[in-house]
Amino acid sequence: MQQPALHETPARHLRAARPARPVLYFAPKALAERAAAFRAGFPGEVTFAVKANPDPAVIENLARAGIAGFDVASPAEMALVRGIAPAARLHYHNPIRSDAEIAEGVRRGCASWSVDDPLQLEKLLAARVPGLILVRLKLPVKGARYDFGSKFGADPAAAAALLRRVARAGRKAGVTFHPGTQCPDPAAWTAYIRAAADAARAAGVPLAHLNVGGGFPSASAGPLAPIFDAIRDAVAAAFDAPPPPLSCEPGRAMVADCFALAARVKAVRADGAAFLDDGIYGHLSEAPLIGTPRFAVLSPEGEERSAPAIPRTVFGPTCDSLDRLPEPAALPADTREGDWMLFHGVGAYGQSNMTRFNGYGLADTVNVARLL
Ligand SMILES: Cc1ncc(COP(=O)(O)O)c(C=O)c1O
Structure with missing residues (x-):
């Protein structure tokens, strides 16, 4: 409440x-307004990256503001969200997981899973995880205050190989990326969206989904509208119609x-x-x-x-x-x-x-x- x-x-x-x-x-009204701004402006599903602030009051207020999907990185974050918003969609987008963590994600019914490595993908396939498998792409993109590419992500050629493997296993494949946190530059998203479309083309795999990450700037660091516009335009230009459904997972910006x-x-x-x-x-x-x-x-x-x-x-x-x-x-x-x-x-x-x-x-x- x-x-x-x-x-x-x-x-x-x-x-x-x-x-x-x-x-x-804590200003709950400011949070509700921020959630409304994302929902009104972003052309797809808006989820929240729980790691940015796991305060139960934040999750509660976001659920009340209509945020129905959450990016979770661990079983503890799954339990937190399910305890507050039992019907929420969980997106398990930490690409490295133990078998026990995968099993917990399956038990919790996670709806999408990110992956950036062939061995980790085999673990997901063997566990028959439900939902979408999203290949995490990385590019040498500048503009963010803190670059996440040094830890997670597959370069475009490796991403294409992973997409092919997901499709060969008969699973729905998508792409996810994270341009780095506090990134006010729309060009970072444009570059990633083009690269995601290129990787899908190289793999010969149509994308069932595209998650454009977190990374959006906080309210005081830059406007969201130019980034939303750039995402809309880049998706229309890069993919044949109909383009893949989109989601985003802001943490900081929310x-x-x-x-x-x-x-x-x-x-x-x-x-x-x-x-x-x-x-x-x-x-x-x-x-x-x-x-x-x-x-x-x-x-x-x-x-x-x-x-x-x-x-x-x-x-x-x-x-x-x-x-x-x-x-x-x-x-x-x-x-x-x-x-x-x-x-x-x-x-x-x-x-x-x-x-x-x-x-x-x-x-x-x-x-x-x-x-x-
Ligand atoms: C997979 C994933 N999604 C979203 C986020 C949220 O990023 P930000 O707070 O920059 O929006 C992170 C941050 O680490 C992340 O790892």
Whole structure:
């Protein structure tokens, strides 16, 4: 059930509650709007990549917003989704699985399976997995903040061979790809769609499905509409009619901007460095990869500090010297101990990767009507 928003904004909550530890602010309305934007604009089935944020409140709110398919990477994610949305379609798109994991995917009735390797494909065929088998394609495509091609994916020639094997086994074959996370460039999708059509042609196998991945930019990193348009146009140009049905599996783009994190400035050292009560071992785990999220500094009363900014080193609370924001952050000169850094756009992967290193990492979640 979507809980009622208890507070209008994070600033109002901080003023009223004076919390003792970090707070994650969740805006269910922002999530519902994002799901609606995907469903209205994407020309196919919209699923959610659970790994980006497995918070049950996220799954519940997405199911309420009409998201009926979920990309799951493990039996634990299957159980999570089935516990909340029993009729949801599960897409098991982690291409490497043990036999026990395959058996669990079969038991859960997973509707599609990705694969990038001949031996892994034989395991799927031997287990008679239900549904579609999607060959995961990889290309040397640029534009994303973090390239996934170094771990998963078959190059076009290997993908064509896998498609042929799937078809020879009498199974419905498709292609899936992931252009890399936080990718604002529509050309990445265009290149993949052309390559998927070429691989299918080379294999002589008509595609029963095309999954165009996650990788879409978060709301603050770029618009979705040009990417949706490019996908529509590229599919129409690359395939003979009728083109294969499409699906997508955004993670970051769905949830990133539906959460904010308030971390307290627990000390300002004489050299100006600020120490927070959360950091890269907590909910800011992506900062070294993706960069420091945008932020504001709020007084304990929830007022935004506005003195001219000066660069400061910002450390997290643990004893590890890696626990710091990747570059000096421009904090208002009047930032003081007891203030809050309110980080926006932290809804993707931060909760998934959070650790309890040194006893930190916990945060309370508070629902808000809006994050700004
Ligand atoms: C198979 C698959 N689909 C979707 C996603 C979600 O990617 P993003 O968060 O960039 O949208 C991932 C991320 O790792 C993935 O591995």
